[in-house]
Amino acid sequence: MLQESFGTNATRSFPAVSRALELAVLALVLTACSDEGTNVMPVAATSGSSASPPVSSGQGSAGTAAGGGAGASGTSAGGNRAGSGGSAGRPTVDEVDADAGASVPQDAAVPDGRDSAVADASVPPEVACPSASLEPGETRAMLTHAGRTREYLIYVPRANDKSKPVPLVLNFHGNTMTAAQQRDLSRMNEAADAKGFVVVYPQGISNGWNAGACCGEAQSSNVDDVGFTRALVKAMQEQVCIDTHRIYAAGFSNGGRMSYRLGCEMADVFAALAPVAGTKSFPDLQNSPGCKPANPITLIDIMGSADSRVAAQPGQIAEWIAFNGCTDAPKESYRKGEHVCSTYSQCKDGTSVTYCVVDGGQHCWPGSYPCPLGNTSRPEDFSANELIWEVFERSTR
Numbered sequence: 001m002l003q004e005s006f007g008t009n010a011t012r013s014f015p016a017v018s019r020a021l022e023l024a025v026l027a028l029v030l031t032a033c034s035d036e037g038t039n040v041m042p043v044a045a046t047s048g049s050s051a052s053p054p055v056s057s058g059q060g061s062a063g064t065a066a067g068g069g070a071g072a073s074g075t076s077a078g079g080n081r082a083g084s085g086g087s088a089g090r091p092t093v094d095e096v097d098a099d100a101g102a103s104v105p106q107d108a109a110v111p112d113g114r115d116s117a118v119a120d121a122s123v124p125p126e127v128a129c130p131s132a133s134l135e136p137g138e139t140r141a142m143l144t145h146a147g148r149t150r151e152y153l154i155y156v157p158r159a160n161d162k163s164k165p166v167p168l169v170l171n172f173h174g175n176t177m178t179a180a181q182q183r184d185l186s187r188m189n190e191a192a193d194a195k196g197f198v199v200v201y202p203q204g205i206s207n208g209w210n211a212g213a214c215c216g217e218a219q220s221s222n223v224d225d226v227g228f229t230r231a232l233v234k235a236m237q238e239q240v241c242i243d244t245h246r247i248y249a250a251g252f253s254n255g256g257r258m259s260y261r262l263g264c265e266m267a268d269v270f271a272a273l274a275p276v277a278g279t280k281s282f283p284d285l286q287n288s289p290g291c292k293p294a295n296p297i298t299l300i301d302i303m304g305s306a307d308s309r310v311a312a313q314p315g316q317i318a319e320w321i322a323f324n325g326c327t328d329a330p331k332e333s334y335r336k337g338e339h340v341c342s343t344y345s346q347c348k349d350g351t352s353v354t355y356c357v358v359d360g361g362q363h364c365w366p367g368s369y370p371c372p373l374g375n376t377s378r379p380e381d382f383s384a385n386e387l388i389w390e391v392f393e394r395s396t397r
Contacts, residue, residue, distance in 0.1 A: 172255030211257030304361025
């Protein structure tokens with residue numbers, strides 16, 4: 001059975017200083033941390049699920065620490081692009097996690113303000129915006145599925161228009177990580193503010209996901225994480241005005257494996273997938289004849305060339321090229337130094353398949369620099385969030 005491990009769960013806290021200085025004092029500060037400063041609320045019952053009572057409440061947090069600087073300038077999977085990055089954040093409380101016992105932020109302060117863009121979409125006829133929608137900021141919510149209480153973090157962008165449908169991104173954490181750690185490792189809240197999408201960070205059972213052949217208790221107990229994801233998507237449609245044609249799955253490590261599984265079994269829901277440092281876990285999916293997506297689905301797969309935990313495997317996208325019926329040869333769609341993406345663009349239903357390799361990248365979320373889990377790219381050279389959103393933005397179901 002495949003396993004992925006991220007070390008111990010010691011914790012730390014830092015003042016508002018550069019991430020470089022944070023890493024320098026990592027070994028000196030070990031203090032308790034919590035996930036305070038978020039709204040906590042139940043969600044409406046979904047089919048096969050029931051609402052759970054709130055466990056605590058507080059004032060909503062508007063986001064995570066910003067990461068990144070100037071965006072990459074180069075050719076991307078969607079054509080020529082000049083990227084734009086984020087402002088520096090003010091990290092507050094961090095938690096040690098990750099495959100080698102390194103540190104991943106656990107809570108973060110509100111990033112310095114800048115105007116945020118929100119998708120200017122008209123409401124499709126089948127989208128009925130909820131009468132009461134979540135306010136901008138972060139909310140911790142719960143639902144009960146298959147007899148288990150499941151938690152997740154919701155981030156609504158600061159300039160959200162409740163009357164207009166917005167894209168939804170589910171961002172899955174790695175094995176032994178938490179939803180909050182994935183929020184801060186990927187720093188996707190800042191991208192949500194800039195691009196105008198809602199991002200949800202689900203929490204796995206025993207900090208893992210049943211991605212088929214991996215990982216932990218979720219896999220060994222055959223937890224129905226696909227069913228939970230369906231219930232979660234439905235719950236989100238009852239809390240925020242979601243564009244049902246623009247729902248996406250991303251994830252790191254075990255969470256990347258999970259996004260692959262969702263592509264296999266929920267292609268009727270998701271318009272595109274973005275696994276980061278996570279290989280596919282089929283054909284070893286439990287209780288499944290294999291990976292048979294209901295329809296073509298866009299994929300961007302991002303790996304590090306020096307990832308010793310999940311090795312880069314260019315051949316792993318071969319099945320997806322076949323699923324999508326791609327007929328062209330791959331073309332280089334992004335290059336900055338030796339960081340390269342190649343894309344198959346002539347695929348069924350307007351889908352595409354992109355494979356990216358971060359030169360020298362270890363087991364981390366590219367652009368989250370400096371990365372507590374190992375070497376990775378600077379955001380101005382290769383930003384996973386920038387490239388993922390470029391692919392997501394042009395992908396609809």
